Amino acid sequence: MAGAVAIEVKDTGSGISHEDLPRVFDRFWRAEQSRSRRTGGSGPGLSIVGQLVQAHGGDVCVTSRPHVETVFLVRLPC
Numbered sequence: 001m002a003g004a005v006a007i008e009v010k011d012t013g014s015g016i017s018h019e020d021l022p023r024v025f026d027r028f029w030r031a032e033q034s035r036s037r038r039t040g041g042s043g044p045g046l047s048i049v050g051q052l053v054q055a056h057g058g059d060v061c062v063t064s065r066p067h068v069e070t071v072f073l074v075r076l077p078c
Helices: 045-055
Strands: 004-011 059-065 069-077
Touching: 045 059, 045 069
Parallel strands: none
Antiparallel strands: 004 069, 059 069
16 A cells, blocks of 8 residues: 555464454454453454554554464555
């Protein structure tokens, strides 16, 4: 995206499996179905991020190497 601002968020946690990557922006979806709301979030966070970024004409993507790193990239037009 020409004329864009890019924000990269990276961590070195447990990562996201290849099978789960397509669903991380789905509303109320959680990778670990065994987690209860008491120990984890309710699931709408990344869905909201995706909707807000798209509403502003940008895009957001994620890559992950389990047990190495996960990277979220948000690009917004200037």
